[in-house]
Amino acid sequence: MSIWEYANPKRFMQTSGHVLPWVSGLAVLSLATGLVxxxxxxxxxxxxxxxxxxxxxxxxxxxxxxxxxxMMLVTSLVWLIRRHHVSALAAKAAAPIxxxxxxxxxxxxxxxxxxxxxxxxxxxxxLTAFLILFLFYLGYLALWEAIDNPxxxxxxxxxxxxxGSVFAVLSRYAVNFWNQxxxxxxxxxxxxxxxxADVFYIPLLISIAGFVLGFVALLLLRxxxxxxxxxxxxxxxxxxxx
Amino acid sequence: MVELGKYAGVVLAAYGVSLLLxxxxxxxxxxxxxxxxxxxxxxxxxxAQDG
Amino acid sequence: MIALLIRDLRLAMRAGGGFGxxxxxxxxxxxxVPFGVGPEGTLLARVAPGVLWLGALLACLLSLDRIFALDHxxxxxxxxxxxxxxxxxxxxxxxxxxxxxxxxxxTLAAPALGLLLNLPGPGYGWLTLSLAAGxxxxxxxxxxxxxxxxxxxxxxxxxxxxxxxxxxPTLIFGAEVARRGAEGLATATPxxxxxxxxxxxxxLLPFAAAAAIRIxxx
Numbered sequence: 001m002s003i004w005e006y007a008n009p010k011r012f013m014q015t016s017g018h019v020l021p022w023v024s025g026l027a028v029l030s031l032a033t034g035l036v037x038x039x040x041x042x043x044x045x046x047x048x049x050x051x052x053x054x055x056x057x058x059x060x061x062x063x064x065x066x067x068x069x070x071m072m073l074v075t076s077l078v079w080l081i082r083r084h085h086v087s088a089l090a091a092k093a094a095a096p097i098x099x100x101x102x103x104x105x106x107x108x109x110x111x112x113x114x115x116x117x118x119x120x121x122x123x124x125x126x127l128t129a130f131l132i133l134f135l136f137y138l139g140y141l142a143l144w145e146a147i148d149n150p151x152x153x154x155x156x157x158x159x160x161x162x163x164g165s166v167f168a169v170l171s172r173y174a175v176n177f178w179n180q181x182x183x184x185x186x187x188x189x190x191x192x193x194x195x196x197a198d199v200f201y202i203p204l205l206i207s208i209a210g211f212v213l214g215f216v217a218l219l220l221l222r223x224x225x226x227x228x229x230x231x232x233x234x235x236x237x238x239x240x241x242x
Numbered sequence: 243m244v245e246l247g248k249y250a251g252v253v254l255a256a257y258g259v260s261l262l263l264x265x266x267x268x269x270x271x272x273x274x275x276x277x278x279x280x281x282x283x284x285x286x287x288x289x290a291q292d293g
Numbered sequence: 294m295i296a297l298l299i300r301d302l303r304l305a306m307r308a309g310g311g312f313g314x315x316x317x318x319x320x321x322x323x324x325x326v327p328f329g330v331g332p333e334g335t336l337l338a339r340v341a342p343g344v345l346w347l348g349a350l351l352a353c354l355l356s357l358d359r360i361f362a363l364d365h366x367x368x369x370x371x372x373x374x375x376x377x378x379x380x381x382x383x384x385x386x387x388x389x390x391x392x393x394x395x396x397x398x399x400t401l402a403a404p405a406l407g408l409l410l411n412l413p414g415p416g417y418g419w420l421t422l423s424l425a426a427g428x429x430x431x432x433x434x435x436x437x438x439x440x441x442x443x444x445x446x447x448x449x450x451x452x453x454x455x456x457x458x459x460x461x462p463t464l465i466f467g468a469e470v471a472r473r474g475a476e477g478l479a480t481a482t483p484x485x486x487x488x489x490x491x492x493x494x495x496x497l498l499p500f501a502a503a504a505a506i507r508i509x510x511x
Contacts, residue, residue: 039257044247051249054256061260100267104260111256115249135458139451143441146451155508156441160455163437163501167459170490174462177483178469214264218271225275232282235289242292 007084009227016220023220027213034207042199054112056204060211061104065133068098068215072140073165076158086223088154089230091161092144093222097215099137106130125175132171136164150230294378294386301390304363315352315395316402322348323406334411341410342420342471348406349399349424350431350464356395357435358452360387361443361506370443374510380503388429388436388499396428412475419474423487427467430491433498434459440502444509463490 006012038056045052072091079088109127110120121127143160147153326344330336364370373383403424404417412420438456442448466487473480 035257049249050247050253053253057256057260096270097267100263104263107259107263108256111252111259115252132458132461135454139455139458142451142454146442146445146448152444152508152511156505159501159505159508160441163498164459167462170462171458171465174465174486177486178465218267221271221275225271225278228275228278228282232278232285235282235285239285239289 004082004084007082007086009086009231012086013224013227016224020217020220020224023213024217027210027217029210030206031210031214034203034205034210037203038200038207042203045200048116051112051115052200054108055200056207058105058108058112059204060208061101061108062130063208064211064215065098065101065105065130068094068101069133069136069161069165069168072098072161076161079154080158080162085154085230086227088158089226090219090223091158092154093226094219095137095141095144097218097222099134099141101211101215102130102134102137106134123179125172125179128175128179129168129172132175133168136168140164150233294382297373297378297383297386298390301387302393305359305390305394315356316398318355319348319352319399319402320406322351323409326410337411338413338475341407341412342416342475343468344410345403345406345412345420346424346427346464346468346471349403349428350460352399353395353428353431353435354453354456354460356391357439357456358442358449360391360436360439362439362448365443370506371510374506380506381499384436384440384499384502384506385433385495388432388502391436392429392432396424396432400424400428413477415477416471416475419480420471423467423470423474423484426470426484426488426491427463430463430487430494431460433491433494433502434463437498437502437505440505440509443506463487466490 006015035056039053042053044050072094075087075091075094078084079091106127109130113122114120140157140160143157144153147156323345326340326348327337330340361370364373374380376383400421403420404412407417407420435456438452438459441455442452445451466483469483470480470487473483
């Protein structure tokens with residue numbers, strides 16, 4: 001039993017069909033727990049007041065926005081090397097989720113920044129890097145849409161994803177160089193000093209778990225849709241031939 | 243209702259926008275899923291009838 | 294490969310497209326800037342390095358789709374792909390031709406346009422140097438973008454959407470060199486990073502672009 005067995009679309013459909021209700025249920029549960037706990041039952045920060053509650057949306061969304069791109073990079077590599085269609089379709093299915101997460105991170109950040117930094121937008125390295133990530137997602141999705149042949153589209157977007165990843169990292173350091181940061185350091189790190197207090201920490205962890213599970217559920221759902229769409233296209237082609 | 247102080251509007255706006263975006267994504271995903279499934283079912287039924 | 298380079302250069306000259314058009318575009322953008330931000334000399338001097346870099350970048354973008362599109366239309370790209378020369382080399386040569394017909398003229402024209410924008414004295418050398426070091430990267434990245442979109446009917450707009458985010462690091466370091474040069478600050482670090490980006494893209498991206506062309510020609 002290896003992970004490659006799920007590269008078979010039929011196998012993937014079966015297993016994901018079984019898993020999907022559980023993942024979705026857990027996602028809704030933990031997302032609701034994390035957000036309700038964070039929204040109603042956490043104290044205010046002595047400096048930021050109640051705006052600290054935005055963290056339960058901002059941090060998980062930002063984490064996912066980056067990690068979804070990393071996941072797309074991995075699935076693109078798998079597609080390029082081992083030619084598993086499910087892998088390419090998973091990358092395609094993940095991109096809109098990543099785009100939404102980037103938008104959430106940007107919006108919540110802007111809304112938080114208004115009272116705290118006194119501005120909706122600052123050309124801070126982290127903010128700028130996210131804006132650039134947003135553009136990368138847009139370009140990636142646009143390339144998928146533009147190409148008719150699904151295999152060509154999968155190949156080209158995979159190449160774009162690889163090259164884009166390199167440039168995304170490069171841009172991250174370039175903007176660091178270009179402007180000093182306003183953004184605070186890591187919210188979650190192994191370094192205790194930098195970390196946030198426990199009262200905020202636990203609901204945040206639950207919220208992150210909720211976001212991740214929600215991503216997995218949406219990803220499975222979207223990948224299933226993509227597989228069905230591909231099968232539909234194949235059947236239609238066969239019908240035309242007959 | 244929880245006391246949000248002077249930043250109530252900001253916090254509510256952040257939650258509102260985020261939940262709206264999430265709901266939009268989930269809605270779109272479900273809608274696309276249902277539409278594709280319907281189309282595929284119809285296609286498979288038609289091809290089964292034709293033999 | 295040299296024959297290919299000469300052929301591409303001759304085609305670019307004859308069609309009259311890339312060569313003059315990019316320069317004219319650069320000139321117009323530069324002339325339009327004072328209308329947008331006002332004729333104040335000190336303000337123009339401050340934004341001049343960035344504006345000139347941005348203008349050069351956009352002018353470069355303008356002619357990117359010509360790198361492969363014409364060859365794809367008349368079928369000579371298929372011939373080049375099956376030629377004994379490796380496709381990576383073809384990509385590198387074509388990017389080089391693009392640079393010679395756009396990047397180099399832009400670099401040479403930039404100081405003259407700097408005069409229009411009241412660029413401070415020490416800025417001229419650094420602006421020219423940074424453009425000379427940075428525009429090859431713009432051409433190679435552009436060649437990669439053009440390779441991705443070569444099979445598409447209306448790839449031009451998509452090409453800009455794909456390529457512009459990739460231009461970010463080059464623009465940041467290039468404009469930083471010119472800005473620091475104009476203000477008389479130390480320019481070594483951004484200049485080395487800019488040259489590093491150029492060298493890195495020049496070495497690696499032809500492979501990615503050649504892979505994209507192979508996929509598109511399949």
